[in-house]
Amino acid sequence: xxxxxxxxxxxxxxDYGTGASGVRALRNIDLTLHRGEVLGLAGESGSxxxxxxxxxxxxxxxxxxxxxxxxxxxxxxxxxxxxxxxSPEQLRAFRWQELSIVFQGAMNSLNPVHTVxxxxxxxxxxxxxxxxxxxxxARAEELLSLVGISTDRLAAYPHQLSGxxxxxxxxxxxxxxxxxxxxxxxxxxxxxxxxxxxxxxxxVELRERLSFSVVFITHDISLLIEFSDRIAIMYGGRIVExxxxxxxxxxxxxxxxxxLLHSFPALHGPRRELTGIPGSPPHxxxxxTGCAFHPRCAKAFEPCATRVPVLAAPDADxxxxxxxxxxx
Amino acid sequence: MKYVLQRLAFYAVxxxxxxxINFLIxxxxxxxxxxxxxxxxxxxxxxxxxxxxxxxxxxxxxxSLWSQYTGYWSxxxxxxxxxxxxxxxxxxxxxxxxALPWTLALVGITTLISxxxxxxxxxxxxxxRGSWLDGLLPVTTFISSVPYFWLGLIAxxxxxxxxxxxxxxxxxxxxxVPAFDWPFISSALYHGVxxxxxxxxxxxxxxxxxxxxxxxxxxxxxxxxVAQAKGxxxxxxxxxxxxxxxxxxxxxxxxxxxxxxxxGTLLVEMVFNYPGIGFRLLQAVGAKDYxxxxxxxxxxxxxxxxxxxxxxxxxxxLDPRTRKEA
Numbered sequence: 001x002x003x004x005x006x007x008x009x010x011x012x013x014x015d016y017g018t019g020a021s022g023v024r025a026l027r028n029i030d031l032t033l034h035r036g037e038v039l040g041l042a043g044e045s046g047s048x049x050x051x052x053x054x055x056x057x058x059x060x061x062x063x064x065x066x067x068x069x070x071x072x073x074x075x076x077x078x079x080x081x082x083x084x085x086x087s088p089e090q091l092r093a094f095r096w097q098e099l100s101i102v103f104q105g106a107m108n109s110l111n112p113v114h115t116v117x118x119x120x121x122x123x124x125x126x127x128x129x130x131x132x133x134x135x136x137x138a139r140a141e142e143l144l145s146l147v148g149i150s151t152d153r154l155a156a157y158p159h160q161l162s163g164x165x166x167x168x169x170x171x172x173x174x175x176x177x178x179x180x181x182x183x184x185x186x187x188x189x190x191x192x193x194x195x196x197x198x199x200x201x202x203x204v205e206l207r208e209r210l211s212f213s214v215v216f217i218t219h220d221i222s223l224l225i226e227f228s229d230r231i232a233i234m235y236g237g238r239i240v241e242x243x244x245x246x247x248x249x250x251x252x253x254x255x256x257x258x259x260l261l262h263s264f265p266a267l268h269g270p271r272r273e274l275t276g277i278p279g280s281p282p283h284x285x286x287x288x289t290g291c292a293f294h295p296r297c298a299k300a301f302e303p304c305a306t307r308v309p310v311l312a313a314p315d316a317d318x319x320x321x322x323x324x325x326x327x328x
Numbered sequence: 329m330k331y332v333l334q335r336l337a338f339y340a341v342x343x344x345x346x347x348x349i350n351f352l353i354x355x356x357x358x359x360x361x362x363x364x365x366x367x368x369x370x371x372x373x374x375x376x377x378x379x380x381x382x383x384x385x386x387x388x389x390x391x392s393l394w395s396q397y398t399g400y401w402s403x404x405x406x407x408x409x410x411x412x413x414x415x416x417x418x419x420x421x422x423x424x425x426x427a428l429p430w431t432l433a434l435v436g437i438t439t440l441i442s443x444x445x446x447x448x449x450x451x452x453x454x455x456x457r458g459s460w461l462d463g464l465l466p467v468t469t470f471i472s473s474v475p476y477f478w479l480g481l482i483a484x485x486x487x488x489x490x491x492x493x494x495x496x497x498x499x500x501x502x503x504x505v506p507a508f509d510w511p512f513i514s515s516a517l518y519h520g521v522x523x524x525x526x527x528x529x530x531x532x533x534x535x536x537x538x539x540x541x542x543x544x545x546x547x548x549x550x551x552x553x554v555a556q557a558k559g560x561x562x563x564x565x566x567x568x569x570x571x572x573x574x575x576x577x578x579x580x581x582x583x584x585x586x587x588x589x590x591x592g593t594l595l596v597e598m599v600f601n602y603p604g605i606g607f608r609l610l611q612a613v614g615a616k617d618y619x620x621x622x623x624x625x626x627x628x629x630x631x632x633x634x635x636x637x638x639x640x641x642x643x644x645x646l647d648p649r650t651r652k653e654a
Contacts, residue, residue, distance in 0.1 A: 059557055061548070088562075095559030103557075108550035111569055112649055113576075122568070123558045157648040173558075 003034040005074055006213050007056070007099075007181055012069030014048075014055045016284070022063075023284040025051045026237045029069065030311065033181065035076070038207070038214040040228035040245065042221045042260065044281045047234040049217045050104070053183045057101060058083065058091060073098060076180060097127050100174040102167070104186035109170050110158035116169055117154040120144075123176050143172040147202055164195040171203065175210065183215045188223075200227060222264040225249045233257045236282050236292030239311055243320030253314050253322040255297045291325065299326060331644060339637050346629040351400050354618050355393070368413075368616075409626070410619035414611050420623040423608060428590075428627070430499050431604030434520050435589040435596070438527040443582045445528065446535020450578075451571045453536065454543020465536060472533035476526070480599035483526050494522040497601035523600045527593075535578060542574035549573070576647055580639045587635030590628050
C-alpha cells in the first residue's frame with residue numbers, strides 16, 4: 001500500500017509498574033497506520049493489544065507507564081503531532097477530535113445515570129464550544145440514525161438499551177466529531193454472532209461514507225481477515241508478524257500466526273482441520289528468553305531460545321514483516 | 329408517579345405499625361405511669377385522683393384495649409399526646425415543640441455541614457489519590473473513633489474552661505428571653521458553636537471514607553475511561569462521571585442520617601445540657617415520664633420514616649435504574 005501514514009508508532013515500550021516488580025507489557029512496537037486503512041491487531045489475551053490502544057491515546061492508568069518510543073499523528077493537511085509530548089490541555093483537544101475509541105465491553109462504557117443524549121452531546125459541548133444546544137441535539141439525532149437507532153432513543157438511559165444498541169451508541173459517539181482515526185478495542189466480543197455481523201456491516205458502510213482509518217483489535221482473526229486491509233499479530237508484548245490480510249490468510253510466516261489461523265473455523269472457503277496452539281500464553285513477569293513463543297513452537301530450533309528475532313521482511317520482497325528465525 | 333404512590337402507601341402502613349407498637353408497648357410493660365406517679369407522690373394521691381389520672385393517660389381499666397386504641401388514635405390525630413409528668417401540667421406536644429427546633433437546628437445544620445464537607449473532601453481525595461488530602465484521612469478517622477461524650481468533654485475542658493472561648497452548656501444565654509431578635513439568635517449561634525464543631529468532627533470521617541472509596545471504585549469504571557478518552561474537561565469527568573455516580577450511596581446515607589437527627593443527639597445534648605429532644609428524653613427516662621417518652625419515640629419513628637421516604641425519592645431521582653418503567 002502506498003498511502004501516506006496517519007499514525008506512526010516507533011519503538012514503543014510500556015511497563016506495568018516500575019523497578020523489580022514491574023513487568024514489560026509492550027516491547028519495541030513499530031506500527032504504522034495508513035490513511036483510510038483498516039489495520040487489524042490480533043493476539044491472545046495478555047498479548048498487549050489493548051495496552052497498545054491505551055498507550056497510543058495516553059489513557060494508560062497507573063501502574064502502566066510508557067517508558068520509551070514515539071507516537072506521531074500526521075494531520076491530513078500536513079504537520080505532525082507528537083502525541084506523547086502533548087500538554088494535558090492539548091491532549092484533551094486532540095482526543096476524540098482526531099482519534100476516538102470504541103472500548104471493549106459495551107455494557108460498561110456508558111454512564112448508567114446519564115441519558116444517551118447527554119453522553120452524545122457532552123463531547124460536542126467540550127470540543128465545539130460555539131455549538132448551540134439545538135444544533136447539538138440535531139447532531140446527536142443524526143449520529144443515532146447513522147448507526148441505525150431510532151432517534152426517540154435519545155432520551156433513553158443505557159439500561160433501557162440492549163447490548164447491541166449500546167455498542168451502536170458507542171460507535172455513534174466515536175464518530176461524533178468525525179475523527180481521522182477510530183480505535184476499536186474488541187467492539188463485538190460481548191455480543192452474539194448475529195449482532196457482531198450487523199455491527200460490522202454498519203462499520204463497513206460508515207467507513208466507506210466517512211473514510212476514517214481504523215485500528216481494529218480482536219482475538220478473532222477470522223473476523224480480521226474479512227474486515228481489515230492489513231493485520232499485525234501480537235505475542236508476548238511484541239508484534240510478531242505484519243502483512244496484508246490475504247497474505248496472512250494464505251501464507252502465514254510466523255508459526256504463531258499459523259497456529260492462530262488454525263484455531264478458528266474460516267467463515268468462507270474449504271474446510272480445514274482446527275489444530276489450536278498447545279500451551280498457554282506466557283506470563284508477562286516470566287517471559288521466556290529469546291523468542292517468547294519458542295516453548296510452544298513446534299518449529300523451534302537452536303537460536304530461538306536464546307536470541308530475540310527482530311521484525312524484518314522475510315524475503316527481499318514485499319510489504320510484510322515477520323519476527324522469526326525461520327525466515328532469516 | 330406510580331413509584332411514588334407505592335412508596336407512600338408502603339410508608340403509611342409502616343407508620344401505622346410503628347404507632348400501634350408505640351401504643352402497645354407501655355401497656356404490655358409491668359406497671360403503668362399512674363403507679364409510677366403514685367410512688368412518686370408516696371401515697372399522697374387519693375383514689376379519685378388515681379382514677380382521673382388513669383383516664384387522663386387513657387389507661388381506664390373499664391375500657392377495652394380496642395377502645396383505648398381508638399381513643400389513642402383520635403387524640404393523636406388531634407395532636408394530643410397527653411400531659412408530661414416532668415413538666416406537669418404542660419402537654420407533651422408543647423414540650424416537644426419547644427425542644428424540637430433546638431435539635432433540628434443544631435443537628436440538622438451540622439449533619440448537612442459534615443455531609444457536604446466530607447463528601448467534598450472524599451471526591452477530591454478519591455480523584456487525586458496520594459495528594460495531601462489523604463493525610464487528612466487518618467486524623468479524621470481517629471477523631472471519629474473517639475467516643476463522642478469524651479470528645480465533647482475534652483472540647484468543653486479546653487475551649488470552655490481552660491480557654492473560656494465558648495459557653496459550656498445551654499442553648500442560649502439564660503438571661504435572655506427566647507425571641508426572634510438578634511441578641512437571642514446570636515446567643516443561640518454562639519452556644520451552638522462548640523457542640524456543632526464536635527458533631528462535625530466526629531461525623532465527617534464517615535462521609536470522607538465512604539465517598540473516597542466510592543470514587544476509587546467508580547474511577548476505574550469503563551465509562552470514566554471513555555469520558556477521559558472523549559477529551560472532556562477534568563472537572564466534567566470528575567463531577568459528572570465519577571462523583572455523580574459515586575455519590576449515590578452517600579446520598580441515601582445522608583437521607584437516613586436525617587432520620588437520626590432527632591434521636592442521635594442524646595449524648596451531645598447530655599454533654600452540653602442542650603435544650604433539645606435528646607435532653608428531654610433523658611429527663612423523661614429519669615422521671616419515668618411515659619407520655620413524654622412515647623411522644624419522643626413517636627417523633628423519632630416518624631422522622632426516620634420520613635427520612636427513608638426522602639432517601640427513596642432522592643435515589644429514584646438520581647439513579648434512573650431504580651425508577652420503574654411507566
